[in-house]
Every structure is written in structure tokens, then in C-alpha cells.
Amino acid sequence: MTRGFAVAEYRARVRRAQTEMSRVELGALLLTTEPEIRYFTGFLTRFWESPSRPWFLILPASGDPVAVIPSIGAALMGTTWISDIRTWAAPDPDDDGVSLLADTLREIGGPVGVPDGPESHVRMPLGDFERVRHASGLDWRGDEGIVAALRAVKSEAEIAKIAQACAIAGRAFDRVPEIAAPGVPLSRVFRDFQRLLLEERADWVPYLAGGAGPDGYADVISPASDAPLAEGDVLMLDTGAVWDGYFCDYDRNFAIARSSPAQRDAQARLIEATLAGEEAARAGARACDLWQAMADIVGGGEGAGRLGHGLGMQLTEGLSLTAKDQTVLQPGMVITLEPGVNLAPNRIMVHEENIVITDAAPRRLSRFATPDLPVI
Amino acid sequence: MTRGFAVAEYRARVRRAQTEMSRVELGALLLTTEPEIRYFTGFLTRFWESPSRPWFLILPASGDPVAVIPSIGAALMGTTWISDIRTWAAPDPDDDGVSLLADTLREIGGPVGVPDGPESHVRMPLGDFERVRHASGLDWRGDEGIVAALRAVKSEAEIAKIAQACAIAGRAFDRVPEIAAPGVPLSRVFRDFQRLLLEERADWVPYLAGGAGPDGYADVISPASDAPLAEGDVLMLDTGAVWDGYFCDYDRNFAIARSSPAQRDAQARLIEATLAGEEAARAGARACDLWQAMADIVGGGEGAGRLGHGLGMQLTEGLSLTAKDQTVLQPGMVITLEPGVNLAPNRIMVHEENIVITDAAPRRLSRFATPDLPVI
CATH class of the missing domain: 3.90.230.10 (Creatinase/methionine aminopeptidase superfamily)
Structure with missing residues (x-):
């Protein structure tokens, strides 16, 4: 049996998410957890066992997802269909991706949706999450269950x-x-x-x-x-x-x-x-x-x-x-x-x-x- | 080699945390992740692989920790040294531990510290986290790295x-x-x-x-x-x-x-x-x-x-x-x-x-x- 998925399947998942984002008027979806990021990219690694580094994927209202990730993941993310991959040298005690993520979100535009419903969590330090929210200057809200609803129905x-x-x-x-x-x-x-x-x-x-x-x-x-x-x-x-x-x-x-x-x-x-x-x-x-x-x-x-x-x-x-x-x-x-x-x-x-x-x-x-x- | 730790070791961990809590004037520490909760309780299970249920442990400024957990974990938590175990029938789409946690925190008193530094995250839905913060009526802040610093030095x-x-x-x-x-x-x-x-x-x-x-x-x-x-x-x-x-x-x-x-x-x-x-x-x-x-x-x-x-x-x-x-x-x-x-x-x-x-x-x-x- 073949591993991975056809790129067309990832593109279809992104399109379905963007249709829902348009319905609830989100400019970006910010994803931080392993299954959420893998669902849209195919990024598969057991390295999530290490809590030391946060990983981010942004779905814009239109166009392809943008990965904002530690440089240690650049090679593996580069093997997926994602082409816009921005990295920083994590872990960085002074700025652990906060500026890079906030800059990228500002470039993409809000409002920013974050999964906030049942079974979700935000996989990044709370302090940094609040710093990103502030630095982005954008409106933030929940994702209204968009990601969970997509994932619930399997291909x-x-x-x-x-x-x-x-x-x-x-x-x-x-x-x-x-x-x-x-x-x-x-x-x-x-x-x-x-x-x-x-x-x-x-x-x-x-x-x-x-x-x-x-x-x-x-x-x-x-x-x-x-x-x-x-x-x-x-x-x-x-x-x-x-x-x-x-x-x-x-x-x-x-x-x-x-x-x-x-x-x-x-x-x-x-x-x-x-x-x-x-x-x-x-x-x-x-x-x-x-x-x-x-x-x-x-x-x-x-x-x-x-x-x-x-x-x-x-x-x-x-x-x-x-x-x-x-x-x-x-x-x-x-x-x-x-x-x-x-x-x-x-x-x-x-x-x-x-x-x-x-x-x-x-x-x-x-x-x-x-x-x-x-x-x- | 013996599994687990002597109860005295858990008590010593709690005492050290409480000393630091006193120094930074925290009334309670709220913990939500597997290693944080296990560190103070000995609660060891692979069930954390399931994201469906949040788990909470509260360290008060003095006295023993209080577990606020899904009822499915009551039997196992009951085998640890923790005696104050409060449960709800999770997952509950109407109130997934939010009221029970907020009530317990109010009873214990704040300010409430939450780990918010490097490698930390809050393992519960962001929406429920904000509901608990609001319902508790307490002040909330970071834990100033107390838990990470304790865990860094091994017995x-x-x-x-x-x-x-x-x-x-x-x-x-x-x-x-x-x-x-x-x-x-x-x-x-x-x-x-x-x-x-x-x-x-x-x-x-x-x-x-x-x-x-x-x-x-x-x-x-x-x-x-x-x-x-x-x-x-x-x-x-x-x-x-x-x-x-x-x-x-x-x-x-x-x-x-x-x-x-x-x-x-x-x-x-x-x-x-x-x-x-x-x-x-x-x-x-x-x-x-x-x-x-x-x-x-x-x-x-x-x-x-x-x-x-x-x-x-x-x-x-x-x-x-x-x-x-x-x-x-x-x-x-x-x-x-x-x-x-x-x-x-x-x-x-x-x-x-x-x-x-x-x-x-x-x-x-x-x-x-x-x-x-x-x-x-």
C-alpha cells in the first residue's frame, strides 16, 4: 500500500477549509498541533515527542499554506507539497519564532482563527501566544470547529x-x-x-x-x-x-x-x-x-x-x-x-x-x- | 528495580513548589499536561494519547494537590498518593470540567499561576481556558518557570x-x-x-x-x-x-x-x-x-x-x-x-x-x- 497522499488530496483539504473560512470571514487559520499540521501538509515525524520547539502552519484565505517552523524541520517539510517554508533557529530564548510568526500573519492578514473547541489545544507557550497575538495587530478568534469538522470525514x-x-x-x-x-x-x-x-x-x-x-x-x-x-x-x-x-x-x-x-x-x-x-x-x-x-x-x-x-x-x-x-x-x-x-x-x-x-x-x-x- | 516513587518524594516536590509559589505570591498552580501532572502525583498512563479529555491538577499554596479529572481516571488516580480527587463525566459537550475546575480554584484561591514559558503549553481547549479564567474571578499569571526549574534537577x-x-x-x-x-x-x-x-x-x-x-x-x-x-x-x-x-x-x-x-x-x-x-x-x-x-x-x-x-x-x-x-x-x-x-x-x-x-x-x-x- 502506498504511503502518503496525492498532492490533489491536500489541495482539496485546503480548498474545503478555505470555503469554510470564507463563510465565517477568517483571513487566516493558525495551526499548532501535530495532526492539524499533518492533515494539510503530510508532515509526518515522531519528533513531536520533543516539546522544545513550536511548529506553525498558516492557511490563508486563498492560496497555499505557509509553514513557519524550526530550521531542524526544513528538510523534511521540503519533501512535502508545501513550498512557502519560513524557518528560525529554534529554540531561541530571546524570540522563539514569535516575530517571524507575527510578521507572517500580518502579511497574510486576519482575522486569525485558532482551533479552540473540544479536543483542541494551542501547542505553544501561553506567554508567546499572547505576544504573537499582540504583535500581529490582528483580530483573533476561534475557528468555529472548521478543522475538526473537516478531519471527521475521512477520504x-x-x-x-x-x-x-x-x-x-x-x-x-x-x-x-x-x-x-x-x-x-x-x-x-x-x-x-x-x-x-x-x-x-x-x-x-x-x-x-x-x-x-x-x-x-x-x-x-x-x-x-x-x-x-x-x-x-x-x-x-x-x-x-x-x-x-x-x-x-x-x-x-x-x-x-x-x-x-x-x-x-x-x-x-x-x-x-x-x-x-x-x-x-x-x-x-x-x-x-x-x-x-x-x-x-x-x-x-x-x-x-x-x-x-x-x-x-x-x-x-x-x-x-x-x-x-x-x-x-x-x-x-x-x-x-x-x-x-x-x-x-x-x-x-x-x-x-x-x-x-x-x-x-x-x-x-x-x-x-x-x-x-x-x-x- | 522498583517502579514509582516513595510518597515522601512527591511530598518534597510539592513542598519545593510551594516554597517558590510563596516567593512569587501565587495562591494556586494549575497544571494541565502529562509530565507536569505526573511529576507531582505519579499518575502514569498512556491514555494521554487520547486528546478527548482535559486533566487538571491544582497545587494550593499549602496542603496537598487537588486532582480535577475525568471520571475514567478516578480508579488510577486513586492508586496514587492524591486523596482529593474530583471528577466529572467527560467528555461533556455542555460543560467539560469548566465549572468544576472554576469552583475548585475559587475554593483554593488565587492568584492562579499557569506554566507559560519555553516548552510549556496549556492542554485544554482555548475556549474553555478562557471560560475558566472568567468564571474563577481570580487573577491569572504565568508560573515564572517554577515547575520547569523543579523538574530540571532530578532526584x-x-x-x-x-x-x-x-x-x-x-x-x-x-x-x-x-x-x-x-x-x-x-x-x-x-x-x-x-x-x-x-x-x-x-x-x-x-x-x-x-x-x-x-x-x-x-x-x-x-x-x-x-x-x-x-x-x-x-x-x-x-x-x-x-x-x-x-x-x-x-x-x-x-x-x-x-x-x-x-x-x-x-x-x-x-x-x-x-x-x-x-x-x-x-x-x-x-x-x-x-x-x-x-x-x-x-x-x-x-x-x-x-x-x-x-x-x-x-x-x-x-x-x-x-x-x-x-x-x-x-x-x-x-x-x-x-x-x-x-x-x-x-x-x-x-x-x-x-x-x-x-x-x-x-x-x-x-x-x-x-x-x-x-x-x-
Whole structure:
């Protein structure tokens, strides 16, 4: 499968953003985070792990984007379709891109929109952000969700990358019997599962969570302990593996040596809820409708929380399958279905699959699990 | 080696912060990012990969920190030493923690300090940040670098974790001959090197960069291409592997099948510069002094850029070894020495080691490479 995207796709993304910018009368969009900048440029690097340098991309009301970036990124940005690349020698304790960014914004003109809605943040020091705002002499406002709305609907090329990540994880999940057995510490299972994902051709593994216990697990965000797996445990592994910058995000449950009736019932109910979510996942339905379809099966109380979410360039992005989220599904949205059930006080089992919304029934991106809890 | 830290260490960190808060007359410190919150609580999870939920920690002028977090994190935060944990059902499109955070801040009292200096950002939507500021009715300002200054000087327990990460990477580097050979695509070498790091007991591998070519590589931040290694290439792998939440950050160069005189000269000069940096790395010296010591050997022109940096809970954090950084070294600071040389126009070789500043000569955390470029 080809890496990257055709330049025409980046140009189309910029055009769509500019149409919306015109509607809300923005002169420029200022982007500062990894997925926002990559979405419009294709600039893909793990160097964002370093917080030392800010990176900026400006979308003008018309014309091509302008990158204002540390000189260390000039070579890589030069391999993308972006041609207007302005650099400074970062980190500079006296002026870390502030003057260059303010000058560039003044040249392009305002008002300047900055993503300010759910899931967004401004990735630069607050002090410098205020200095740029002041030095630009322009009006500043939010982006009215323009960037998030664009990113929420994936192209076929984006969906293919997510499907690739899902296939990689599927092959790794098939190999869990190689690494999990009674007596093996959970921390070792976590390390080995990341190794399996890499062997199955993940580029890297930004996210792995999980848990184990006879009545499920306490949460789905804790790091692995060194406690060994025991016969009768249910083991859950939940991964966000990446291929060419796109995530999968789904999990699998396994019974260790033997399964209990409560575990088997939970698995069956989780699959039933997942299928109900899939059935409700039609263009025009709301996020809360999918939540309701699943909550009707797993119980819609406080604990039901978020039963799925969008995904793509980030592990979670866009809509949330909650009682309150009224977002309307559109073809091209990639989402997870992620119901959970309680097996005991503070002990849960969760299940997760990935689908893409179409004009008809959703397309499965992960190979759905069956109601039978696998025993290994 | 033990995971986590003694509660006494967290209490000491909070006390030191409160001493500084008193000096600059802050009533509360508001923290929003992963390393800031983990530093004071021990809250360790890869769930930060999800941007959907903001997380908050408030340090009052006296007394213990207060966590204001999504309910999904309550179980894990409950395992730390933090006892005042206030939660909301995030993500909530109507009020995503804004009221709860503003109420808690009002109860604690201001002025509220927020990290706003180099490398910092505010990890929450800008719109909600402004709503919280307004709703709190308190004065808001920067933290005057309090948190960054505390984090820059590591405890013995922190240094031990970084040393562990360095040892893991050292064993993986020793095994590079298993995975690199003429004809192997660089992308496969990257995947396999991450696998080696996991086999050598890294918890995970947030960062891997590198490059290959007969005259070095174009930069140190690009992802791997599928181009195969060729005889006469020099291969560089640079990793930030993590053990218990702490990074190593160093690299190794390898000649593939045979080395050229230019490559061997470059390696020798890089090691010479590294040793000069180590020699200059004394408490009381400034970051720019170390830069100068290395630049005198590799050339101090524009391209010399940053020749090292602090590290710890992040791949890069704290001071920069640049011509402009006047930060004074203190015992307990962990830094990288990272000189680079040009082999051809736009082609470089870089070398990196990790050390900790002490009252005397620095202590090596990575096993230093020799001037002889290894051939594999």
C-alpha cells in the first residue's frame, strides 16, 4: 500500500477549509498541533515527542499554506507539497519564532482563527501566544470547529490506512496465545504484544492498555503491573497501533486457561451491544442514538460513559458515543463501538470494534469478534 | 528495580513548589499536561494519547494537590498518593470540567499561576481556558518557570530510572547487527529495532528516528523510508525508549559492510566533541559553555544548532546546548551531548550520549561509544 497522499488530496483539504473560512470571514487559520499540521501538509515525524520547539502552519484565505517552523524541520517539510517554508533557529530564548510568526500573519492578514473547541489545544507557550497575538495587530478568534469538522470525514485513502492498521492489529491479536499464559506477568504480555504488532508491520505502537482479573479489570487506562496472569483471569488488550500516521483502536478479551459463566455472559452481551451499535450506525443517525442502542443492552447508567468515538490521525478524535453528543453521522466517519459491562463492583469488561459510516450499512474495518470468549 | 516513587518524594516536590509559589505570591498552580501532572502525583498512563479529555491538577499554596479529572481516571488516580480527587463525566459537550475546575480554584484561591514559558503549553481547549479564567474571578499569571526549574534537577530515584532506560537501549544497540544488513529496508530496521528495545525490557518506545546514506543523512527527524540499506551506508538509530515513565535519548552510528575515511573521520570528531562536552559539563558552567566546547571541534556555524539538551520525563526538556542558552548547570541535571558534523551539503552525522551533572565530573548514563565506527 502506498504511503502518503496525492498532492490533489491536500489541495482539496485546503480548498474545503478555505470555503469554510470564507463563510465565517477568517483571513487566516493558525495551526499548532501535530495532526492539524499533518492533515494539510503530510508532515509526518515522531519528533513531536520533543516539546522544545513550536511548529506553525498558516492557511490563508486563498492560496497555499505557509509553514513557519524550526530550521531542524526544513528538510523534511521540503519533501512535502508545501513550498512557502519560513524557518528560525529554534529554540531561541530571546524570540522563539514569535516575530517571524507575527510578521507572517500580518502579511497574510486576519482575522486569525485558532482551533479552540473540544479536543483542541494551542501547542505553544501561553506567554508567546499572547505576544504573537499582540504583535500581529490582528483580530483573533476561534475557528468555529472548521478543522475538526473537516478531519471527521475521512477520504477513501485515509480509510485505507486505518483499515491497514486494523489488519495489523488483527494479525497480532491472533497471535496472543503465543505470549499469554498462566504465570506470565502482565507487563511482559504488554511488551510482547507490542513486539507482535511491530512484527505484523505496525510502524509504531503509541497506545496499549489492558488489564486482567477473574472478574474483569478496574479500568482501561492503567499501565501493566508485574502481577502474573492466573488461570480463570480474563485478559484484555486494547491497542492504538499506527500505520503511516493512522490509528486503529480496538481490543480483544481472552480467558486464561478457562472461562467463567459470568465472563462468557459478559462477552456475549458486549458483542450483542456492538452489533446493536453497528445496526444503528447509519448516516443521519446521531452519536447519542448509537449510544442508546448499546446502552439498552449493557445498561445505560452512569457507568456506561462513552461507548465509542471517532478515530483517525489520533487514537480518539471527533464525536463521542455518549448520551449528550448530538453529532450527526456522515459517510466517511470512522468510529469505534466500545460497550462495557460490570462484572463486579469496580470490575468491568469492555469490547471495541472499528467501522466506517457509509451511505448504507457501515463497513467493518476490524474483523469483528464472536460471542464466544476465546480461551487460551 | 522498583517502579514509582516513595510518597515522601512527591511530598518534597510539592513542598519545593510551594516554597517558590510563596516567593512569587501565587495562591494556586494549575497544571494541565502529562509530565507536569505526573511529576507531582505519579499518575502514569498512556491514555494521554487520547486528546478527548482535559486533566487538571491544582497545587494550593499549602496542603496537598487537588486532582480535577475525568471520571475514567478516578480508579488510577486513586492508586496514587492524591486523596482529593474530583471528577466529572467527560467528555461533556455542555460543560467539560469548566465549572468544576472554576469552583475548585475559587475554593483554593488565587492568584492562579499557569506554566507559560519555553516548552510549556496549556492542554485544554482555548475556549474553555478562557471560560475558566472568567468564571474563577481570580487573577491569572504565568508560573515564572517554577515547575520547569523543579523538574530540571532530578532526584537519585529519577536518575536511576533514566539509567535503566539507557541500559535497555545499550543492550538493543549491541544487537543491531542482528537486524541491519545490505538490502534490508530502513523501515524494517526501524520496526525491528523497536522490537529489540521491547525484548530488552523497555516499557514502550515513544521515539525512534534515524537515517542512512553513504555521506550520512539529511536530518534526524524523518520517518524511515522503504529504501534498502546499501554497502557503504552509515546507519544512525536514535531512540527515546521509556522505562517507568523516564526516557533515554541517545543514538549510534554503524557502517554497513564497510566504512569510508570520511565516515571514520566524522565518527572520531563526533566522539572528540562529545568528550569535550563531557569535560565542560561541570556544575556552575552554562549551557552555552558546553555548546562552545563542542562547537570548537565540530564547527560553530549556523548548522551547529542545538548540540544537546535536558531529558527526563520527556525526550527533551529543560536547557538547550546552544550559543544563546545561559542556563547554569546544577548537580542532578540530566543532559544529552549531541554534536553533529557535515559530510556533504545537507548530509550530516550526529552522535549522542547521556550524562548527569554532579558535584565533580559528570556521571555517564549511556555507555559511551568509541571513536571507531563499528562496521556490520
